[in-house]
Each structure stands twice: as structure tokens, then as C-alpha cells.
Amino acid sequence: MSSSNPLRDPADRRLPRIAGPSGLVIFGVTGDLSRKKLMPAVYDLANRGLLPPGFSLVGFARREWQHEDFAAEVHDAVKEHARTPFREEVWQQLIQGMRFVQGTFDDDDAFERLRGTIEELDKAQGTGGNFAFYLSVPPRSFPVVIQQLKKHGLADQSSGSWRRAVIEKPFGHDLKSAEDLNKVVHEVFAPDQVFRIDHYLGKETVQNILALRFANTMFEPIWNRSFVDHVQITMAEDIGIGGRAGYYDGIGAARDVIQNHLLQLMALTAMEEPASFDADALAAEKTKVLGAVRLPKDLGRDTVFGQYAEGWQGGEKAVGYLQEEGIDPQSKTDTYAAIKVEIDNRRWAGVPFYLRTGKRLGRRVTEIAVVFQRAPHSPFDHTATEELGKNAIVIRVQPDEGVTVRFGSKVPGTSMEIRDVSMDFAYGESFTESSPEAYERLILDVLLGDSNLFPRTEEVELSWKILDPIEEYWDRHGRPAQYPSGTWGPVEADEMLAREGRSWRRP
């Protein structure tokens, strides 16, 4: 993008950031993610006028489709899942740049056809050779696709144009495999052209953590070990593994969620103020925090892994994990994981961070709760404050996005009785309807080359360094604790906190 454009003016804040001439190639375009998230996000971006004229969307899959079939499929997906209303003229703009390439990942002809398609689009649509390759494919296909891109010259950037790779989690299943994967990818794409999607980081509420902390004065002074008692980060799902047995078994909740989402949320909650809001400064601070994470000495005591057992979930009967179709009845895969970590730095020394995630829990919720210490001295007598809990600031990531502040307040009418009340900032009801989906933001950032919201290689590898010892411990010791579906996890997890005089929040 030329900086000499006289129509661009930093003071002109109405003009949105429009991506330059470019196209997006989606591998695995027939998949769920593509239909439910990616295609609607592309349409929503176009509808908001954020895509460049001539933007092109290329689907690559095994299915025997013509361009028209693909367009029809996108049309249906957009109609069903897009956030913004369907508009014919936006569709007309998009459809001109839609192409489908049929083939398997090891099919050389197909990749040649893909290259032909890209060259044709450069001519017909003016995409200028700028293409992002979105790998919405199973992890085992990563290396094949990456190698094919290299072999057919699709990853070569000519002067003035770019080629980028977008990859989805999992970024490996342990440190070693992550390093291998990074090596494969970086051999073909330069590190700054690789975008790892962690869709949590695209959420408005997650970006709001930084705004909350660093744009205000009232939170940061108490955001440290002198005032914070502990931090709980929860991501709970109410669903089971559904049809993903093949992917999930052997991976488990910790690898699936803690390694990426929860550790990223923790890094954003705990990091120091970055020097600026650019990608390098942010990554530097997050890396520092992740590097300072210390695991508990006794992993048996301070980590818990579990599996959902048969039970009732929200009025429906649910089978246990081991009874799910396609799951080995002897499987030790965790569907629930809770760990305690500490961050060894001046700000956080001695403050435990409890991370937990699980399937088939009470309800679907993701939140960060910063729980404060009790007041050092209370002028009220014991009976007055009996019902008073600890103060807390809760950042609700999803659903019902917002921030809750919990504090004590006098109950009206009584002599002196203090009880917890909540003060609520609801992003949710009013803003979400119009605030963009995470994928919209992230796809746009990829096209703009803005890597603020994407975890980097070092962050991924550091996260595995944190998780690997825990996974190894679980492998060698014991079996997952069973918890009935629809509850908030195994009793062992409650005991883990109770030993330290704390308890899990009921989110």
C-alpha cells in the first residue's frame, strides 16, 4: 500500500482500513469451519466495504464441483451464517472473483491448476499476485499442502507482492511436533508471513482486556500481587466431543484449549504494558510472561485431569466420554483439565493462576476472573460481613460479553449487613449484534499483514514447554477423574483449590 496516496490521511478516521488487492485460497473449503465461519466472514467483510475491489476467493477440495457449484455453496453458507444482511450487489461483487479447484492434496495437476487459477485471477481481477493460503485441513495434511505450495511455486513472492499462510490450531501436539511443524512451514513461508489463527484473540472482549488495563487508571494500580489473591481463567463447553472422536482422542482438553486459548488469555491478563500497540511490542511482553511461568512442584497435587461420565446435561441425557462412538474404552484422554501455574516476576510472585477447561460442563462460558484479597482490616463485626466474598473483576469473554465488578454493599433496611453485589458492563446485548466476528477481524488482518492478534512461533513453543511436563505426568500417573456430565468438573479439582483455602467460581 503506497504511503504517498494523497487521499489517505491519518486524521481521516472514517476511512476504514481496506485490504490491498488480494485473494484468499481456502484448502478444505468443504469443511465445517469454512462453511460456518470463513465464508460468512469474507462476505461480512465485503458487506462492510473492507475488501478491495477484485477480491478473489478460491476454494480447493476433493469434491467434484464447478465454479458455479462452489459459488452456490458459498451463497448458502453466507445466507445461513453471515452476521450482516444479505445484499445482492455485495454478492455480485464477490461472485466475480470466486473459483474452485478440484483435487486432492497430493495431486500435482490440481496444484498446477491452482497456479493457473491464481494467474488468471491476477489478470481478470487484478489481485496483483497477493494471495493468502488458509489451511483449514487436518494437522497431518499440513506438511503435504505446504510442500505442494512450494513445489508448484505458489509460495514464491515476486517483488511487490506477498504470499501468506494461515494455519489453524493445533500447532502440534507437543513441543517437538510444534517445532517440526514450524520448521516445515518456515522452510516455505517466512516467519512474518505465517499467521496462526487463535480465534479467541480476534474477539472484541479479548482485545478489550488490553483497553481495560492500559487505557484506564483505576485497574492497573491494583493489578498485582499486593492486591490480587488469585486469577481464574475458565473455558467451559457444554457439548461433548460430538463427531470429532478421531481428532479429539489422544489430544484432550489441555492440548486443545489450555495450550493456546487459555495461555494466551493468561498472557494478556498478566503481561506488562507494551511499549506500543504493535505486533513486536505485544509479542515481546507476552513472550516474557510465558517465559516466566513456573509449574507447581507437585504436579499430582496441583493439576487435575478428568473425563465426563454419563449424566444429565441441561435436561438431556448425555453419554460418558468412554461410551462415545469411536473412543477406546481404555482411553486416558482428558476432557477436563485444571492446572495451577505461577508467574515468577515482581508483579505476580506468589499469585496462583488457575486455568481450567472442560467439555460437558454446566454451561458454555469463557471468563477471566481476577479475585482480590480481602480488606486487610474490617471495622465491621464478623456477622456484618459474613456474606461478603472477595472482590473480583470478571472479564466475560463469551457469551454475554462484558465486565463484571463484584464488591460488597450494605443491604438496605438492616442494621449493618454487607453482601456481594455486581456491577455490570454488558458489551453483550447492545454491542455484539454489530460487533464483528473474530474471523472477520483476523482474515482482514491477514490481508493487511497486521500480525498483532496472532501468536508467534516463540509463544507457541513456550506454551508447549509449559504444558509438556504436565501431559507427561498425566501419562504416567493415574487415570482421569470421572465427573458426571453437566456438572462443574471432578471433585478433585474442587479439592485442589480447597487445600489452599480457595474455591472455583461458578461462572
Next chain:
Amino acid sequence: MKIDLTDTTASKINKALVQGRRAIGTPAVGMVLTLVIVTDEENAYDALKAANDASREHPSRTLVVIKRVSRTPRDRTQSRLDAEVRVGAEAGTGETVVLRLYGEVVDHAQSVVLPLLLPDAPVVVWWPVNAPLDPANDPLGALAQRRVTDTYAAEQPVRELTARADTYTPGDTDLSWTRITPWRSMLAAALDQVTCKVAAVEVEGEEFNPSCELLAMWLADRLDVPVKRSLSNGPGLTAVRMATDTGRIVLDRADGSLATLSIQGQPDRAVALKRRETAELIAEELRRLDPDDTYASALRFGVERLSEVSDAGVAFDEAADAVLEPPSKSDEQSPGLDAPSPGGEPVEAAAEAAAPEAEAEAPVTDAPSGTAASEKKAAAK
């Protein structure tokens, strides 16, 4: 829930608001701003509907001030305030109070509105029609950080633009300006794609549509080249043509929704450029409440200087041909500016007519007033 109050006061309305919120069980609401809509009975419904739609993005307290016309001298001496308080589902995501003012209180609307503003939250005033000539010094406008007018709804839009320029105060904005954001963004995107030097521009659109003038002034202001405003049958803006040293760039929208972007040497591309609903415009307007300096700069460029360019007979094609030669410094001097405008254009006359009125409104701003100053500015250029 809806509470009707007849012959009431601001404090009773405040009580009704609290009562209404209690009754529907949401005592605290996270409203981010107060939107004051000043309108007549005729336009109230549409304006309120647009505001309620926009409130999905910006939960707000909406105060609709409807000034009723008194038909007889007796009516004018009597003063009455009626209010309709709406909370909950009927008011979008915020609260709405429709205020109907009769008689003398019409001239003192600010006394009703002031007690009803949300504490500590920004105030936006929007006049869908009949905006005052000097919004910042209007008693209601003075309460607001942001004053939204709509010259599109004016009888003589171009004349109105001149008045806006004369009284511009940071925080002023106009929906005619909001309407062209997609055009501006697409034109900027087009110039992102080619490195070139623009020599002349033509903006084509329907008559009496101030958005065309604003777009032309913005382009002239940013690019420092002659911009010609030409007429078409619409709808709205129909085309922008830029002559550059690498060829033509044309953004053409004949049907008001799907446009074609043609850049010489590149394939033609379809671009969605739909004319937007008022609700979308208001939502965009409420997104940022800081002064819009780009608008100010474009506005102050002056409508009359656009007409000079056209009158001086700088044919767009001539200018286009001129720069296809290697560019020299002298290109930046537009031939039209040296010669005084022959005048006689209705636009020019209108601008002059607007000037005394604007002065009568006692401009306290440091904006140059009247055409004399504008001409000086043009001459100094």
C-alpha cells in the same frame, strides 16, 4: 413499556424514566450517549426509527424534541410540554423520550433537554431537517459535543453548505458527508493500487445533492487539482473520473448500488456501493465523537471554488491530456484560479445571499465569514 405524560416537566419525566426502568427490571443500563433529535412532527417518526436501529450499536437515551406549530396568537402565549417515555423493547436498546413542545417553551427547548441528559455521557444533537445556520450557537446545539446536520434535506443544499463552512465549529458534521464515506474509501483504495499523479477530477451526480459537492471539495482539497462538478440524473452520485499520469481511473455507479471501478491497464471490477439507510449513517456518525478535521478541511475549501473551476472552462479532458505529458510543476497551478470568476452562476449568488444571514447569527467562531474571506483565500492560493 410506555408512559404518557401530559402538561409535564423535566423532573416528572426523569421520575417516569426511573419508574419505567424499575418496572421492566433493568435498573442500570449501559447507555453510552444521549442523542437529541430536533425535528418537526412530520419527520419525527422516520428519524426516531433510524435512531432506534442505530441504538443497537450505540445504546443511548434518545430525546426527540418536536416543536409544534402554533396556529393562533392565543396558542403562542400558552406553553405546554407533553412527553412520551418509552423504555424496554419499544425503545431499541436504550430509552426514548418523545417531547412535544407547544407555545413559548418551543424557544426554550434546552431547558427541557438539559435535565434529561445522561450524566457524564456525550451528547449528540441531530437535526434531520431545518438545522440552524449556526449549529454550535443554537441553544440545543450548544449542549452537544457533536452536531449532526443534513444539508441533503435543505431547500438549497449548496447555499446551506456555504453557511456550514462559515459557521463551522469542531464537532459539526453533516450526513451528506457521512453518505460519501464508501465512495471516499473506494477512491482511496483505487489510489492504493496504482502509484500515479492525479491531474484532474470530475465528480458527476444529481443536482441539489450536496454530497457531490462535498466529495468534489474533498478531492480538490486533498489532491490539489482542479475538480469539475457535472450534473447527471442520479440517483445520487453517479461517477468520479480521475485523469492521472498513468491513465484514467473511473468509479461509475449508474444504478445506486453496484459500481464499476476501471483503472487503465487493469481489468474492470464490480464494487458494491449501495446508498445507505439513515440508520446506518447515524450509526457511523455516533461511532466517533471527536471533531472531524477532514470534513472541516473539505468544507472550507469552498463550493464557489468548485464553480470557478467549471466556469473557467477547464475542460476535464484538456487537463487530462496535459498531464499525460511528463508532469511539470506548473501543472499544479490550475488555470482557473488566476482569472476572477465570471459569476452569474446560481451557486455563486446563493453563497453571497447566505453570507449576511450567517453574520447575523453572530458567529463566534474564528472561521472566515462570508464570501469575501473565501475569495481572499482563493486568491492567496
